[in-house]
Amino acid sequence: MGNIVISGTGVFTPPNALSNEELVAGYNAHVDLWNAEHAAEIEVGDMTAKAHSSCEFIEKASGIKSRYLMEASGLKEPDRMYPYLSNMAEAELASTPVQVKMALEAALKALGEAGLKGSDIDMVIISASVWERFVPSMATELQSILGAKGFSFDMAMGCSSATFGMSTAQDAIASGMANKALVVTAEYLSPLMAYEDRDGHFIFGDAAVAMVLEREEETASKAAFRIKDRKLFTEFSTNIQAGFGSRVLIERDRIGDQEQRFSQSGRAVFKELLPKVIEHVEGHMSSLGKSISDFKRMWLHQANINMNLFASKKILGHTPSQDEAPTILDQYANTAGAGCMIAFNNHKQDFKSGDLGLICSFGASYSIGSFVVEKV
Ligand code: CO8
Numbered sequence: 610m611g612n613i614v615i616s617g618t619g620v621f622t623p624p625n626a627l628s629n630e631e632l633v634a635g636y637n638a639h640v641d642l643w644n645a646e647h648a649a650e651i652e653v654g655d656m657t658a659k660a661h662s663s664c665e666f667i668e669k670a671s672g673i674k675s676r677y678l679m680e681a682s683g684l685k686e687p688d689r690m691y692p693y694l695s696n697m698a699e700a701e702l703a704s705t706p707v708q709v710k711m712a713l714e715a716a717l718k719a720l721g722e723a724g725l726k727g728s729d730i731d732m733v734i735i736s737a738s739v740w741e742r743f744v745p746s747m748a749t750e751l752q753s754i755l756g757a758k759g760f761s762f763d764m765a766m767g768c769s770s771a772t773f774g775m776s777t778a779q780d781a782i783a784s785g786m787a788n789k790a791l792v793v794t795a796e797y798l799s800p801l802m803a804y805e806d807r808d809g810h811f812i813f814g815d816a817a818v819a820m821v822l823e824r825e826e827e828t829a830s831k832a833a834f835r836i837k838d839r840k841l842f843t844e845f846s847t848n849i850q851a852g853f854g855s856r857v858l859i860e861r862d863r864i865g866d867q868e869q870r871f872s873q874s875g876r877a878v879f880k881e882l883l884p885k886v887i888e889h890v891e892g893h894m895s896s897l898g899k900s901i902s903d904f905k906r907m908w909l910h911q912a913n914i915n916m917n918l919f920a921s922k923k924i925l926g927h928t929p930s931q932d933e934a935p936t937i938l939d940q941y942a943n944t945a946g947a948g949c950m951i952a953f954n955n956h957k958q959d960f961k962s963g964d965l966g967l968i969c970s971f972g973a974s975y976s977i978g979s980f981v982v983e984k985v
Pocket of ligand 1: 767809871876
């Protein structure tokens with residue numbers, strides 16, 4: 610069995626860039642309105658006044674400066690604080706979920722880079738954190754639109770959706786079940802965010818990233834990266850969660866809006882997950898007889914700049930340059946499972962044949978997924 614390569618990648622960037630300044634202005638207007646509406650209750654101590662958000666806090670605590678959203682005008686309306694449905698929903702293929710359309714845009718770019726057509730693909734996975742629809746499978750709709758053959762399915766693994774998806778595709782190709790696989794992590798996160806929550810309103814952005822995997826001896830791609838090895842890890846934690854699911858329909862009076870949306874204990878995530886990430890990455894490298902000096906670059910999960918700096922400083926022994934561990938979260942914010950592969954897509958062009966790099970996702974569930982890749 611020969612090597613398997615990532616022969617093409619592509620990113621779909623949503624049309625609406627929203628800066629911290631715009632986001633915070635909308636949030637603070639909402640706070641002023643809310644506090645005025647509840648002034649009587651606040652006055653007698655039955656309610657606590659909401660505090661303003663701040664751009665300085667957001668950038669310092671997370672490194673995020675802006676994000677891309679499928680729809681952003683709803684967040685500028687203080688009595689709404691919720692996005693409208695993206696106008697992608699109204700365009701062609703009106704019944705197709707926005708998330709599938711995002712996946713399609715990324716997939717076409719990845720196929721283009723791999724030099725393939727939809728009909729060359731015989732396995733399609735959409736692997737993501739949150740879902741616009743459960744049945745029928747979104748991946749099967751994408752397969753149909755692309756004219757891909759074989760089979761398709763949806764899968765989910767929070768922040769490690771892209772790496773776990775690629776690992777599944779690699780297994781299918783290695784076993785002979787599939788020949789050429791398309792994995793898409795389409796993160797349409799904005800509908801599930803609590804934008805009136807000061808602790809979390811700034812964290813996420815929408816985006817999709819797609820990867821084509823195939824056998825090295827079959828690829829014509831000039832952009833191919835050989836998968837040298839991969840390592841997956843999970844350990845259950847409720848420190849990052851979004852409770853939306855079918856139970857909501859049964860318990861709609863009990864399960865509040867807040868519980869259905871994203872929430873996290875950010876400090877606990879830092880404390881618990883980072884040592885596991887460092888151990889995982891160092892263990893993965895040493896299991897291959899390698900050390901960090903053998904690697905040109907790490908493409909890390911993109912949730913928080915302080916987490917990435919802490920992990921890369923420990924692994925590298927110094928503060929990383931943008932070359933050693935590129936950041937995209939300043940521009941895209943946290944794009945859940947897509948982040949490390951957006952970093953890979955945007956920062957792989959300077960790799961020469963034989964250069965080694967390490968992709969590592971980490972976050973919700975908890976999950977960690979690392980890939981050691983080598984430019985063909
Ligand atoms: N403006 C001003 N002040 C604020 C704000 C704000 N917007 N928000 C909080 N504060 C205040 C707090 O009230 C607190 O004040 P006080 O000290 O008086 O109580 C103070 O700032 C400090 O608050 P925190 O301790 O919460 O601040 P941190 O420094 O910890 O930063 C972060 C908060 C940014 C959330 C940080 O903890 C973080 O990012 N942690 C990393 C966690 C992480 O990486 N999680 C993984 C993310 S999940 C993921 O990647 C994918 C999830 C996929 C699932 C998606 C489902 C929908």
